[in-house]
Amino acid sequence: MLAARGISRRFGGVQALDGVSLDIRAGDVRCLAGENGCGKSTLIKILSGVEVPDAGEIEIGGTTRSRMNPADALRAGIQVIYQDFSLFPNLTVAENIALAPLIANRRKLVDPRRLRARAAAVVAELGVRLDLDATVEELTVADRQLTAICRALAEEARVLFMDEPTTALTQREVRALFRVVETLRERGVATVFVSHKLDEVLEISRHVTVMRNGAVVASGRVEEFDRNSLGRAMTGRDVRDQRDAPPFDETARPVLRVEGLGLDGAFEDVSFDVAPGEILGITGLLGSGRSEIAEALFGVTPAQRGRVEVGGAQVAIRGIDDAVAAGIGYVPSDRLTEGLFLEQSIADNVVAGSLDLHRSRSGLLDRARLARTIDTFFAALRIKAPSVAAPIRSLSGGNQQRVVLAKWLARAPRVLVLNSPTVGVDVGSKEEILDILRREAGTGTGVIVVSDDIPELVSVCHRVLVVRRGRIHEVIDGERVTEDSILEGLSS
Amino acid sequence: ACGSGTVGQSGPPGGDRNLAPEDMRFVNVVKLVGVGWFDRMEQGVQEFAAGTGIDATQTGADDASPEKQVKVIQDLIAQRPTAIGVVPNSPEALEATLERARDQGILVVTHEASNQENVDADVEAFDNRAYGAQIVEGLASCMGGSGQYAAFVGNLTAETHMEWVEGGLEHARANHPGMQRVVDPIESKEDESVAYERAKELLATYPDLKGFQGSAGTDVAGIARAVQEAGLTDQVCVMGTSIPSVARKYLEDGSIDKIFFWDPAQAGKAMMTIAQRLASGEPVEQGTNLGIPGYESLTVSPTNPKAFYGDAAIEVDRSNIDAYPF
């Protein structure tokens, strides 16, 4: 139905794809797995006409071509949920969903009522809740992802590519999506699914293709793989996956103490301590208030009530500046918007938060020290890039996230708050990032991980707070931190 | 230095070059090139060149900004012409540049800049205040010697325009006590549409307004449009500086009553002729006859011994418009 033959693509010094071949048959659900930067997205972009390959052929519906453009691909029935969504932030959800088909059908006029009706039908079919008249930029990341999914389903597709479609979704929405995939499969639509969540991969797909460094290294029926073998195929080594929360001094004075924190409409009466070296997890369903707590601690949307003590001294967090001054660092969940300067270099991104700490006595930047800092973190965090001068835009997700981490580690914060730190990060990188957190905690930093990735919480956290409806519902600690107990806390 | 009101007695600056006409090069730098007024001036310069055999040309910038004119003159300095004529956009902004030109032995003759310091001579078509008085006298006779009038200038920073307007106001105060100027001079930004808008606003604000004095060439045209549209062609007098090509249509339909100007061709010729006299060591002084209509007997300015006035103002109304084809 759609096939790639020997596709290669080079970006500057990076061989993103190196002779990749792939066959997609009607009714197949094929998973593309691989570490960050192994070329999954690039392959999808080439098959959907967004990127042009250096070499190789694309076979579609019996004809062979060396390149395509997006319109060709759309007309051939190829739909894509892009990793970065590729939505129009300034248009409404309805338009984002139903506009593209009009172009493919070469229509000239837009009838807003029909357009909205079409979008409504798609949203209903998927069984999700979306405000059709909201502009996409007002949406949460999860709703944006849903919008991107709906758009791909608006047209009858023959091949549907989903590049990490579930990163921001809740269980319930993931279920709904899987049901749709199943229906499409029955109708003969082929789906190519990319995800770093191995459980999902094993659950939804029929076939698995594993890529590494731009080449296919394993391919087969899903039954031939399990978590471990899949991880090994992707990374070339065994991926450790068990709980490892290094010990810390529980009696030490807390580095962070939060008492009675409250913000109208978001959370209420939130109190907890974090000891130096402790890794505290905060979890909850989407909309439970977990993210808002993190944002309040960093002063993005400050709390209205309650007190915060850092290192024993009370601090009033009225804005980001207060939080930074108090020694709090924050790794946001939306790293593209809030974490990174995409066009700027790795070097600039790493030091963006600590420029003032790198002054020499003259008040100018101490360039030697600055270079040392950059190189130290570039090496210590094992950021994969040709040089520190490379723009962030050219890095893979896992590496981008390491840069955001480096930015805060360079300030040596007393408390580091991370919001969904491993979203879209491959299993290998994820384990390395968690290791970085363990090491950082080892230096006496208090670490707070806000996440809904339960295995991840189990892996690193000493203690997990479960938030429901804006309140701390349960505190799970010590040996009780298991996937089951957290799931129970979330759903009970 | 020369309180006597004579320039050029000491011979040309930069040593006794005593050049033959064909070895001389004169360049006239105008406010901006391409517009009717300065095209007409260029004709004068060309006539001068043809008559004397001197290589005389005209140049300027593409808009009337002082900084561009400075640049044009500075670039000329590198070419060392014998003399430059300058019609400054902003006399004060040119002082240092003109000084540099003179330091390089270049003769400098200006026009429309009676207070310019770093010049060898300045020639004016007339005394600006007297000219302003002449315009307001015309307005007075049209308005019957009394009533409200308003005055426009191209820019509040344009010194000559301000002198015409103030000279006119003094004349009215002294001779026509019944005449009142209603507001400070209004700025048209040398833009006809602005003059039009302002005139409309003035007519709305001062229902008894009976006269307008324009200064920029397009002022009277804009004012005339406003007056005509308000149906007040016969009730309101419009006069001021302009050129026939701009004003012709309104003079013919009566919405402009009279325009005043001087012939730029003659002025350009006068500048070049003075430059030539200075270059060949002939003096210019009170009473000098340049042999150009309007410049047959120069008057020394009472305030600046290097500035000379002609008597070249021209009044044009419907009856004699056809004599001025520019």
Next chain:
Amino acid sequence: MNTGRKNAAWVNRLRGRNNEGVLALTILVVVALMTVVNPDFFTVSTLFSILRNSLVETVFALGVLIVIVSGGIDVSFPVIGIFAGYTTIVIAQSGGFDPGVLGALLIAVVIGSLLGLVNGGLIARFGLPTLIVTLGTQGIFRGVLLAYIGSRYIAELPAGIAQLSTTDLFVVQQGQVAARLHVFVVPVVLLCLAVHWLLQRTVFGRGVYALGGDAESARRAGFPVVRLQLAIYALVGLLAGIAGIMHVTLSRNANPYELAGTELDIIAAVVLGGASILGGRGSVLGTVLGVVLIAVIKNSLILMGVPGTWQRAAVGVLLVAGVSIQALGARRKAAGRRAVELEEARA
């Protein structure tokens, strides 16, 4: 709680997607203030006069709106306008024929579109930054106009146009002064409606918004981005051509030195009208209000009795105040939206 939310939504609706409401309110406040200072301000004649002063700017602003919404910027449009307007007159004169109103319009539109296509071609073909291209072409166009087509003031327009110059839609006699509404308000209103329809109801128009929202996404969604950009800049040129011939007609002469230099004012009016300089946002209504606000500010100072030497400063003060009110209003709106969002998250 619920009513609070409804109120917030209602207030947001009133403000409009692009803050048009705040702008309208600002205009009302300014007009009210002026009327208090000088009761004579509030007359039909003032109204007509402000409308007339906004005609040409509005047409230019429509073009600027389209290009700004598409995420680009064009600073060459006034030069294109006067190029088209002046050249049309030169053609008529040298050809010794009277093209009539429609003929003149046609010539101007063709010239404007062609020049716009030059911009579009450079931008779309080579993927160049729009500001830089149009800065370059405005110099080229202006130079070509003045050097090779003409630099003289032309006082006599072809008869058809000359007649249109003084054609009014209607005239209201007010004491000594007659208030006239020029017939051009009709085509300008039609143009506004047409551009509104184009932007809101056609795939092309939504493509302009999509392009301004995210160019790469637009490409991925199958929009023919290159053709879209060509069309956008040609359209800006076309509108500039119309504005240029209108300007010549209204001023009853053709002066090639005019218009150049007004680009920043018009861009500012469009941005004031709620269009985002970063693209993707803006409306015809907002644009018209932006143009009108600036016209009100600039054309009422004599009526206000502001002395000549203070007029420029007064325009500055009013402009700064106007844009500040608008900015504060936009900020409130963002804050309001966040409150609603939080509540919904909890609900």
Next chain:
Amino acid sequence: MTMTGLDATTRRVVGVLQERRSLSRLLALALAVLIGFSVLSPGVFSSVINFQTIAFTVPEIGLLSLAIMVAMLTGGIDLSIVSIANLTALTTATLFVAAGGAEATGGHAVLLTVLFVAAGLLVALLAGLFNGFLVAVVGVTPILATLGTMQLYNGIAVAWTGGEALYGMPDAFLAIGINTVALIPISFVTFVLVAVALAVLLDRSPLGTKLRLVGANPTAARFSGIRNRRVLLTTYVVTGLLAGIAGVLIASRAASASPDYGASYLLLAIVVAVLGGTNPYGGFGTVLGVVLAAVTLEMVSSGFNIMRLSPFEYTIAQGLILVAVMVLDAVHRRRRGRAAPPPRPEDPAPSGVVKEEMREPG
């Protein structure tokens, strides 16, 4: 290349590559212009006096272009620079007139000059601060804020002087604009010193990097603990000061101050800034590039004047240069072929990255 030998701030960004390329292209252009005109008009273009002329004219436009560049680094623009320059000049001139400064000589004159220039620059600083206030605190889009203040500052200048130009500065002051040291105009020396200082500020101080980061992504800057408001305020103070220094040079060269000087500089300064490789949408730009661009355009303009070409032809040439440089760049980029296309300055950030001033509580 050793990692440690690399210096963080100099090798920032692609940038690095891209900027170097645009710099070398500009340099090639400058040399071509220099050689071209020297051949076409031997003895005149390449004369000392002509280079001196160019050195006299570059500082004013160069400083104003640098001001535009600084504003563009943050993704903004400052349209009020020419008004600020004139306001500065008028302040200094007014003080000289009031103090009867024209007659001052020797040490007294020097003292007055220092004092009054400082006062002028203070006015420039305040004007810049007000721009910064509008942009950073009130949240007005820079193009709107500075369009308003451009009119406002110019209006204040007109009201203050009644439109007349002011004279009466002592020779000690005029020396700045007129005198030369070893054939090099003092104003050019001043310009070079200011440019070097600015380069140090932008490349070596924390502020420089912050400025670019705020321009690149204001939201991420806030989330990195950068105080956007303070950075923006400083930005517009710096542009104001640069404009102020330009104003001092203008006044000392023209021996006078007027509210209407330099109107044509505004668009030209924008042209020079973008020709010098500044990205109008923020994040990229170098002092060296802008200086090179200013010198190049001034040379072209001189060459055209000397060749007796009409100013209209120069306008055309200026536009052609701008477009040609950009087109060459684009073609070159394509020919490099398969390499990743450097992000177009215009490409809005990928979806999700909404370039919007970040929500700032309180």
